Amino acid sequence: MRCQGAEVMPEPNSFYTARLTPPGSGAIATVRAEGPGAVEAVATHVRVRAGRPLRQCPLHRPLLGLFGDEPGEPIVVCRHGRDAVEIHCHGGPAAAERIEAVLAQAGGHRCDWPEWVRRQPADSITADAHLALAHARTERTAAILLDQFGGALRRALVEVENLIVAGKYRAAREKAADLLARAEVGRHLTRPWRVVLTGRPNVGKSCLMNAMLGYERVIVDPTAGTTRDVLTATTAIDGWPVELTDTAGLAPNAAAGTDEPVLLRGALLAREQIAAADLIVLVFDRTRPLSAEERQWLRDVPQALHVDNKSDLAVAPGARPPAMATSALRGEGIANLLRGIAERLVPDPPPPGAAVPFTEAQCLYLRELSARCLPA
Ligand SMILES: Nc1nc2c(ncn2[C@@H]2O[C@H](COP(=O)(O)OP(=O)(O)OP(=O)(O)O)[C@@H](O)[C@H]2O)c(=O)[nH]1
Numbered sequence: 001m002r003c004q005g006a007e008v009m010p011e012p013n014s015f016y017t018a019r020l021t022p023p024g025s026g027a028i029a030t031v032r033a034e035g036p037g038a039v040e041a042v043a044t045h046v047r048v049r050a051g052r053p054l055r056q057c058p059l060h061r062p063l064l065g066l067f068g069d070e071p072g073e074p075i076v077v078c079r080h081g082r083d084a085v086e087i088h089c090h091g092g093p094a095a096a097e098r099i100e101a102v103l104a105q106a107g108g109h110r111c112d113w114p115e116w117v118r119r120q121p122a123d124s125i126t127a128d129a130h131l132a133l134a135h136a137r138t139e140r141t142a143a144i145l146l147d148q149f150g151g152a153l154r155r156a157l158v159e160v161e162n163l164i165v166a167g168k169y170r171a172a173r174e175k176a177a178d179l180l181a182r183a184e185v186g187r188h189l190t191r192p193w194r195v196v197l198t199g200r201p202n203v204g205k206s207c208l209m210n211a212m213l214g215y216e217r218v219i220v221d222p223t224a225g226t227t228r229d230v231l232t233a234t235t236a237i238d239g240w241p242v243e244l245t246d247t248a249g250l251a252p253n254a255a256a257g258t259d260e261p262v263l264l265r266g267a268l269l270a271r272e273q274i275a276a277a278d279l280i281v282l283v284f285d286r287t288r289p290l291s292a293e294e295r296q297w298l299r300d301v302p303q304a305l306h307v308d309n310k311s312d313l314a315v316a317p318g319a320r321p322p323a324m325a326t327s328a329l330r331g332e333g334i335a336n337l338l339r340g341i342a343e344r345l346v347p348d349p350p351p352p353g354a355a356v357p358f359t360e361a362q363c364l365y366l367r368e369l370s371a372r373c374l375p376a
């Protein structure tokens with residue numbers, strides 16, 4: 001990864017075309033043609049309503065026109081540089097497809113929008129941020145990616161590189177370590193955190209999931225063993241994208257002892273989810289004393305966040321681990337629980353404008369820089 005200066009992709013011999021609008025129907029579709037010969041190829045098939053040849057039309061001025069053979073596709077055409085032109089047409093797939101097909105016959109190489117982004121004269125971090133932005137699920141994660149698009153990470157990496165060049169290894173190592181500490185947030189800018197609710201049957205996991213989501217996603221019932229499958233829903237907690245998962249309410253020991261295949265499968269699926277979770281929320285029914293299985297779970301998953309549900313009812317006698325109190329039924333303690341989850345997922349949120357590495361390659365490069373700072 002090179003941060004000083006731009007990484008320009010080699011110019012192809014001919015021009016290329018890319019559809020910049022998402023696939024499917026929209027109000028408008030945009031085809032961009034770029035590279036040597038692009039404007040000439042488009043001009044051959046465009047009749048600008050102003051009557052002037054396209055090459056002589058001012059840059060960045062949208063012009064009405066028609067594309068292709070009579071009667072022609074109504075378009076808005078706009079030159080964006082010596083060798084770049086955008087054609088905006090009807091938003092159904094047919095018009096853009098026709099335009100791209102005609103330009104392909106004129107020698108245009110068709111590429112998708114990620115390839116188009118990679119061809120722009122920008123450094124790789126800017127291009128990666130540009131692509132990642134399309135996958136940001138919340139405003140908060142998009143804002144962090146926009147900061148990287150604007151150069152926050154690039155500037156920070158240049159700073160580390162310059163510290164190394166100046167022989168200030170300790171400062172460089174510390175700066176790299178600070179950046180790597182944000183890698184976990186960076187990884188989730190395009191992928192939600194996974195939060196799994198688990199616990200004994202009937203403790204109120206599904207009810208809690210619904211209360212956290214704010215709608216009835218999961219069936220709740222007084223019968224123990226109601227949830228038998230893994231049910232997920234995506235939401236945002238404090239602006240962070242989160243995939244919430246409700247699991248079958250069987251502790252591992254009970255699962256091993258059950259002769260009901262469907263319950264056993266549910267328990268096994270639950271365990272798979274737990275293994276892949278970023279955070280496990282262990283739910284207890286506070287009206288019941290802790291069972292042996294629950295004590296075992298406390299030892300097995302010490303990193304879990306504990307919730308004592310049914311706080312609207314009297315607590316059972318006996319010692320209990322520290323836990324957040326909720327009443328899923330009444331919606332009490334839910335806001336507090338959501339805050340607790342957000343703090344566990346992102347204990348130290350990056351301030352606005354902070355540099356955040358968000359790809360594996362960036363983290364690898366930072367680790368390489370750190371290694372260069374170690375005494376030989
Ligand atoms: N009083 C009270 N009842 C609750 C609360 N949360 C859930 N319940 C009740 O507890 C019962 C079980 O709730 P569920 O959400 O289905 O429990 P679960 O843990 O998902 O159960 P399984 O799917 O069987 O594992 C239902 O009758 C709920 O109405 C609560 O906070 N207070």
Ligand SMILES: [Mg+2]
Nearest residue numbers: 205206226227
């Ligand atoms: Mg359930």
